[in-house]
Amino acid sequence: MQSLYWVLTWACHRKCAHCYDDRFRPYVRSALTDVVAEGQRAYEAILANLPDDMTWTDAAGARQPTLIVMAGGELLIDGVREELFYPALDAIRRRWPDAPPRLSVQTTGDVLEPEHIDAMLARGVTTIAIASIDDYHVGMKGERKFRFMEKIRAMMAEKGVREVSLGGAKSAKLRAPDPAARPRGGEPTFLFSAPSLNSGSANFGRAGGPGPTALPMPATRRTFAPAGRGQRTS
Numbered sequence: 010m011q012s013l014y015w016v017l018t019w020a021c022h023r024k025c026a027h028c029y030d031d032r033f034r035p036y037v038r039s040a041l042t043d044v045v046a047e048g049q050r051a052y053e054a055i056l057a058n059l060p061d062d063m064t065w066t067d068a069a070g071a072r073q074p075t076l077i078v079m080a081g082g083e084l085l086i087d088g089v090r091e092e093l094f095y096p097a098l099d100a101i102r103r104r105w106p107d108a109p110p111r112l113s114v115q116t117t118g119d120v121l122e123p124e125h126i127d128a129m130l131a132r133g134v135t136t137i138a139i140a141s142i143d144d145y146h147v148g149m150k151g152e153r154k155f156r157f158m159e160k161i162r163a164m165m166a167e168k169g170v171r172e173v174s175l176g177g178a179k180s181a182k183l184r185a186p187d188p189a190a191r192p193r194g195g196e197p198t199f200l201f202s203a204p205s206l207n208s209g210s211a212n213f214g215r216a217g218g219p220g221p222t223a224l225p226m227p228a229t230r231r232t233f234a235p236a237g238r239g240q241r242t243s
């Protein structure tokens with residue numbers, strides 16, 4: 010299996026009007042506890058059902074680690090981060106102690122703090138995808154997204170996490186790095202991701218629009234979500 014996109018929880022702090030799924034919404038008090046408990050119940054069962062060998066064969070015949078992309082909702086909000094997200098990362102390391110999968114985290118980034126970066130890197134995360142950088146997402150309209158990107162860049166630089174790009178961005182204001190500069194070995198990296206960034210349309214100017222977060226995925230993937238309600242593709 011080349012990669013797996015894992016929706017660990019429906020909980021999200023935003024209320025984007027275009028959100029494709031009404032399960033991704035703010036949860037408060039007991040509703041947050043309940044939705045986090047759903048994710049807590051699910052992750053051990055999901056891990057137990059994944060293959061013992063989390064590798065795949067590339068075109069050159071070499072075995073490569075499977076990529077697991079951890080996503081929500083939003084995994085870094087209070088009530089989710091310590092209760093569900095970090096324990097799930099720890100459980101992944103326990104499940105495959107000798108040949109762990111590659112770990113990527115998809116986050117909106119607006120609740121990201123330096124200590125979260127430390128905690129994720131310490132648990133084996135090598136890629137942090139800052140998703141939803143476009144006018145469609147709450148809080149990202151207009152110039153705000155560019156100020157937000159600079160704040161993230163400064164935080165990542167302090168932690169030695171290098172920016173990479175998936176390509177496709179057209180606006181010089183994005184200051185996207187050369188997509189040819191790929192990660193080296195297990196080097197921690199981050200990237201900005203949005204439908205418009207990755208399609209090349211770079212449409213940052215209008216309100217309303219297509220679906221939420223986007224992270225290009227290889228052709229062969231599995232998608233998991235709590236309570237078995239997510240799509241599953243191959």
Ligand code: SF4
Nearest residue numbers: 021023025028033221
């Ligand atoms: S579009 Fe993304 S950030 Fe917005 S509410 Fe939905 S899951 Fe959350």
